[in-house]
Amino acid sequence: MKKLNKDIIKKYASGDYTSMEEQYVEEQLGGDANASEIKELLREDWNNLSDFDDKKDLNPVLKNIHENIKSIRKEGKLVKLFRTYSRIAAVLLPLAVLFALQLYQNDDDQSELAYTSIHAPKGAKVQFTLPDGTNGWLKGGSELSYPVIFNERHVSLKGEAYFDVAHDKKRPFEVVGADSKVVVLGTKFSANMWPDHKTTEVVLESGKVKFVLNHNDESTILAPGQRLIYNKTTEDIAIEAVEAHVANAWVNGVLIFRGEDLKEVAQKLSDWYNVEVVLEGSYPQDFQFRATFKNESISEVLRLLKMTAPITYKIIDRQKLDDGTFSKGKVILKMSKR
Numbered sequence: 001m002k003k004l005n006k007d008i009i010k011k012y013a014s015g016d017y018t019s020m021e022e023q024y025v026e027e028q029l030g031g032d033a034n035a036s037e038i039k040e041l042l043r044e045d046w047n048n049l050s051d052f053d054d055k056k057d058l059n060p061v062l063k064n065i066h067e068n069i070k071s072i073r074k075e076g077k078l079v080k081l082f083r084t085y086s087r088i089a090a091v092l093l094p095l096a097v098l099f100a101l102q103l104y105q106n107d108d109d110q111s112e113l114a115y116t117s118i119h120a121p122k123g124a125k126v127q128f129t130l131p132d133g134t135n136g137w138l139k140g141g142s143e144l145s146y147p148v149i150f151n152e153r154h155v156s157l158k159g160e161a162y163f164d165v166a167h168d169k170k171r172p173f174e175v176v177g178a179d180s181k182v183v184v185l186g187t188k189f190s191a192n193m194w195p196d197h198k199t200t201e202v203v204l205e206s207g208k209v210k211f212v213l214n215h216n217d218e219s220t221i222l223a224p225g226q227r228l229i230y231n232k233t234t235e236d237i238a239i240e241a242v243e244a245h246v247a248n249a250w251v252n253g254v255l256i257f258r259g260e261d262l263k264e265v266a267q268k269l270s271d272w273y274n275v276e277v278v279l280e281g282s283y284p285q286d287f288q289f290r291a292t293f294k295n296e297s298i299s300e301v302l303r304l305l306k307m308t309a310p311i312t313y314k315i316i317d318r319q320k321l322d323d324g325t326f327s328k329g330k331v332i333l334k335m336s337k338r
Helices: 008-015 019-030 036-048 059-076 076-085 090-107 263-273 298-308
Strands: 115-119 125-129 136-141 143-147 154-164 173-176 180-184 188-193 199-204 210-211 219-222 226-231 237-241 255-260 274-279 289-292 311-316 330-335
Touching: 008 019, 115 125, 115 255, 180 188, 210 226, 219 226, 219 237, 237 298, 255 263, 263 298, 263 330, 289 298, 298 311, 298 330
Parallel strands: 154 173, 274 330
Antiparallel strands: 115 143, 125 136, 136 154, 143 154, 154 188, 173 180, 180 210, 188 199, 199 226, 210 219, 226 237, 255 289, 311 330
């Protein structure tokens, strides 16, 4: 077993290191051979940090922490370091990270705060719990991001999500999209904020929410059982009565059609199963689909739809590409006149 080079470890901790020294530290953190020595070294560093005299100038330390956090965030190393350090310093690391983040939070440059993101793979959904206790679900292909230090309950949404917001009268919860935001105290609702869609939608299940346009602060209050539709092109806002449990059925894995035409059905199938749906020919736009599916494959959904609607379809499975990846599945959908 090679002896641990403590000088390199200390240089790395200070942020002054070469690429070779960085590789050495990562190799040591990834193994168990020198775990006890590294743990003791971390303990010594923490004790030294705790013994700082109040009169000492901490500006250089603060600057170094800032630069390291910026570097880690840009290079995507924060998660990696946490995983490796936590194996050997489960007690020391949380204290050190808390110390660093608290110092970093007090900086005047709030725009440099670290953020974390939650991604939902296409064709799937992800359940989440935020630091304030708010629970929810993120629809496939969506992204939710928020500050690591969650003092203000503001999250950014690209896509669609369902929120069960923890009540906090003093700190309203905000869901911010590209062109609007939703402000709440404690409620259950869904927000559809895809940046590339022509509309933004909010469905309120319980409580009360306020929909606010970013560019002029115009606000609209929603009541339970209402859906707000904002047209980004015309800037018109429409409110309609809906069955909230139907609109938010995707949270429970239920696919529901309630009056959609073939084009809307194709879009829902594409989003739900992460496939490309191609419509062939024209179709009667006044034909409405009504159906409910749970835990059904796309082939079974299409088979059942065909029993009640004049449609034909062809499913093309994913194909393996030259680079070893697979193409997206494809469905060719056609509807005849009644």
